[in-house]
Structures are given as C-alpha cells and as structure tokens.
Amino acid sequence: MKKIIALFVCIVTLSLLLLAGNAAAYNAAFTHTDYQGSAMPTLDGKYTTNAEYSAGASLGFGTDGVFRDIWASSGNVFENFILETMDTTDDATDSYTICYDSNADGGSTPKTDDFKIVITGHGASATVAWFKGTGTAWATAATPAATIFDFKESLATSPTSSTPHYMVEAKVDKQDTTAFGAVIIGMEFGMRIAYTDASTGTTQAWPPAPATADNPDGWGYVPYSMEPVPESLSTVIILALSSFAVVAGAVLIKKPKTIALKFNR
Ligand SMILES: [Ca+2]
Ligand SMILES: [Ca+2]
Numbered sequence: 001m002k003k004i005i006a007l008f009v010c011i012v013t014l015s016l017l018l019l020a021g022n023a024a025a026y027n028a029a030f031t032h033t034d035y036q037g038s039a040m041p042t043l044d045g046k047y048t049t050n051a052e053y054s055a056g057a058s059l060g061f062g063t064d065g066v067f068r069d070i071w072a073s074s075g076n077v078f079e080n081f082i083l084e085t086m087d088t089t090d091d092a093t094d095s096y097t098i099c100y101d102s103n104a105d106g107g108s109t110p111k112t113d114d115f116k117i118v119i120t121g122h123g124a125s126a127t128v129a130w131f132k133g134t135g136t137a138w139a140t141a142a143t144p145a146a147t148i149f150d151f152k153e154s155l156a157t158s159p160t161s162s163t164p165h166y167m168v169e170a171k172v173d174k175q176d177t178t179a180f181g182a183v184i185i186g187m188e189f190g191m192r193i194a195y196t197d198a199s200t201g202t203t204q205a206w207p208p209a210p211a212t213a214d215n216p217d218g219w220g221y222v223p224y225s226m227e228p229v230p231e232s233l234s235t236v237i238i239l240a241l242s243s244f245a246v247v248a249g250a251v252l253i254k255k256p257k258t259i260a261l262k263f264n265r
C-alpha cells in the first residue's frame, strides 16, 4: 500500500512539474549564462584578441554560428556581444536578428517589453532596424541613441577562425529607461539570435526552429553571473549541446589555433 501511495505522489509531482514546464515563459532547455567582463570590449565590429570576450561563454548555434557576450560597466551596465557567422558572401540582404524579452515573461506574441533588432548588410553600409512588441505583433521603433545602443559589422578574422568571415559587435545599455520608458534588457532575460545568409537562403538560430522571432515563449533564457566564465565550462557546454553540429561544437573550445585549422579544412 505504501508503495502505491508513494507511486501516486510521484506521478502527481511529475505532472505538476510538467505543467510548470509548459507554463515556462521561455524554453529553459536553451539557457545561456551572461558572465561579467572586467572591461567593455572595443566596439569596432571585430573580435581582435581572445581576451576581448574570454570572460564570456561561447554559444554555438546552427552549423557555424558563434555568439559570445559579457556584461560590463561603462557608467551604466551594458550587454556586449560579438555574433560571428562563417558566411563570406557579401549579400545586401544578409541579416542578423537579435530578440530580447526584457522580463523573460514569454508570450505567444511580442509584448511591450520585447524588442527585435535587425541588422542588414555588411560593413559601413550595414543598417539597423528596431522593433518593439505591441502585445500582438511587432511595430517599428526608433533606434536608440548611440550612447544606449551601437553596433559595428565587419568581414574579419578572429580567434574563432583565421578565414575572414562576417560578424557583428554590439552593446546595449541594460539600465537605460529613456529610450522606451523601461529597460531594454532586464537583469535576467529571454533571447533569440539568428543569422540569415541570402546566398544560401538558410537561417541559423538559437534556439533553433520551431522557435521563431515572433513567439517569445520559444526563446532561450539568459541568467547572469557576477563572475567571468569558469575555464572548464566551455567543455560542459559542448556536452550539453548534443544536437549541435560537430564543427560548430569545436568552436566552443578555447583553443583559437585549433579552431582556425578546423574551419580552414
Ligand atoms: Ca571588438
Ligand atoms: Ca552572405
């Protein structure tokens, strides 16, 4: 009898956990920690030295996308990232899409604390468009001042690969409320990142499909740490990303020379 009661309690508990899981405001299976950097990266659209983002964790996505981010102070606290793609074809409609759910409260449509940033094209001619949720859809929004948000895009080599490839570097003020009346990125937030190469018509994204830019419930979760990334964690992340392509997984290892050779094959 005790076993039956124990089994019943177990089933009820599991059911409640499943219900809680379904109610999550983001896809917790895709969680990426935002680590603290000791200095702001140089916003030049390039990942010039390993040290620039070595405090952050690497996040591989798609077949060859790599995202690195750190939060750091420059007066206010900023979220800084470098999003690299191994794309080398210069298409005017190549695009990066970064979505933030400031409160990580999800929703099947973009709410008013949700933002979508689309950077299109390359180099000095790259353009940015901001969108803010209305509750049911995206509406175009004014791009915040460069002191609040700024980006640079370039074709360059990096510690990730010695073959020149496209990447975008950006910073977003995590404390500013002047642009939209509330912070653009909360302390812990939801996020989706994507890159579309017009030459191949393929989109690489985190989280991958079926997640979309229009459904915050499917986005990943980004908690923060008051420390730089532990040295051993890169390997742990590789193991966690079991569905991740082997070649991109190699990018996560902090051995720039080895990585460069793999991409040069
Ligand atoms: Ca830089
Ligand atoms: Ca391209």
Ligand SMILES: [Ca+2]
Residues within 6 Å of the ligand: 101, 102, 103, 104, 105, 106, 107, 111, 112, 113, 114, 216
């Ligand atoms: Ca939200």
